[in-house]
Amino acid sequence: MLQVHYIKDNKEAVLAGLAKRNFKDAESTIDAVIELDENRKSTQASLDNTLAEANKISKEIGVLFKSGEVQKANVLKEKTGALKEESKQLTEKLATINTELQELLYTIPNVPNKIVPAGSSEEDNELVFEEGAIPELHDGALPHWELVKKYDIIDFELGNKITAAGFPVYKGKGARLQRALINYFLDKNSEAGYLEVQPPYLVNEASGIATGQLPDKEGQMYHDAKDDLYLIPTGEVPVTNIYRDVILKEEEFPILNTAYSPCFRREAGSYGAHVRGLNRLHQFDKVEIVRLETPENSYQALDGMVEHVKEILRELGLPYRILKLCGGDLGFTSALTYDFEAYSTSQKKWLEISSVSNFETFQANRLKLRFKNKDGKKQLAHTLNGSALALPRVLASLLENNQTPDGIKIPDVLVPYTGFDMID
Missing domain, CATH: 1.10.287.40 (Serine-tRNA synthetase, tRNA binding domain)
Structure with a gap:
């Protein structure tokens, strides 16, 4: 705010x-x-x-x-x-x-950083980096929603039976791969200095307001009216709210947290081929990184978060690109956001897999998150967060890009976590 x-x-x-x-x-x-x-x-x-x-x-x-x-x-x-x-x-x-x-x-969104490009939609986002060769697949290569049927590792129909569309069931090696990705992401974040926390998956109204998810104009959050609690749309919400109504000391910065959580989003109005399979879900897993910084250090920290996500994607062997979001595509609370997209070879399209953002003082003002500077004066901190990483589209890209006539090859970095190197 x-x-x-x-x-x-x-x-x-x-x-x-x-x-x-x-x-x-x-x-x-x-x-x-x-x-x-x-x-x-x-x-x-x-x-x-x-x-x-x-x-x-x-x-x-x-x-x-x-x-x-x-x-x-x-x-x-x-x-x-x-x-x-x-x-x-x-x-x-x-x-x-x-x-x-x-x-x-x-009702007023954050003021964009000066380097945010003008524009009205995602088509106006600015490409700032691209890395990795797009693999050439064999004849008969399949999109991930067909691959998971072939190898019986994710069941969309069963999820629809149990709950509704957008709630898949992961099975066998699919469930193991999902768990492997979560553990790998958490380990990478911990090695980079992020303290792992396990937050609640339901939050109260004050927490939703503090990070900018409420008031929820788009109706994207699942709400339990009886207890007036909300299922979290991202781990950013409970993790950042750890520091609501807190006064820190300048020497405590930077503060780094990482957390795994399921995420719940109604995604009202989302339908069509572009949301097929894992491309758009109502429940999905994500590993989040959250940083608290002094104003003078926050943009250097943002660059560091971008480099951290780059390293993870390099190890996974995924071709990816980074976009600087234009003003019209920028999230309500963000001053500057970089989106990461992985290339899905079977779908022949880029899939958003991470957003890394600096909110400057916008969230901190709502949170009443302040610190005492060296002069003893209280001022608002800067908050930042990023996906490191969101699983569904990472998994979709891994399955599609690594398919062979004999099965789906698991990236070397994940084999110690999965216990197998091939889905066949």
Whole structure:
């Protein structure tokens, strides 16, 4: 969430950033924020003055009663009654203004970093890196949704029977491969200095608001109305909320966490060939990395996270590319995002497998995540996160790219985790 004082002090820059995002009604929204804040301050000032006057008169009443001037004291008592009613009305007005201001701020996305390219859709994203040779497959090579049937390692129909479409059942070597990828990702992240945590998979409303998933305008989160809890769409949510309402010391940075979790997304409106098989699921596994940084170090940390994901993909032997997201494709909370895409040879398309983002102070403001700098002053930290990695499309690419007439070859780096080198 943007800070009001930042909006007021940098109005033109904020408007320019929101324009890069194609945010509708930006100017009227920002003007409304500034107007509400002015009303908030004037109402607060009136309330403070009213309370101060009431307090002053109360003291005068005590003096008058002690001196026997009861009539004068009773006159002032009537005045304090009026002041109490006025302060009540001002308190209610202030609460209404604060609610309206907060709700309006929730609708405003983060301001993109200056290097974010302009654009309206994924077609305008900027290619910044590409690596790895696309393999040539044998005649008769299959897409992954046919391969998993052939080798009986993932059953989409059975998942549909048990739950619904988008909830596959992993079987035999498919389940082992899934578990191997999770363990491999966690080990790589731990070796890089990330502390592994195992968070809850349900979060409360405050946690969803703190990381920007709530209010959920697109209705993508699964919600249990009875307990008012939400199934997590990503491990980023519970892990980042470990630090909600926390004041850190500057010397504690950087803070690095990694976590495995299932992820749950309704993906409303997702259908068609482009979401077939593992391409788009309602439940999937992901290993996340989360970093907390001081503002001056966060972009260097972002570069380090990008290099970390690169190393994992190199070891898996997947051809991949990195895109810098344009303003129109940038996530609501992000200031800068790099998307990783792996090439699916059978589908002849690039599949998004990771996003690595810097949120700057946007999440920290909602989280009330601050630190004391060397001067003892409190300031907001920067939060970052990335997928390292999301499993479904990584698995789809591995299965398709590594298929041979004799079976599916397992990347060497995963063999110690799977216990086999071929699915046949």
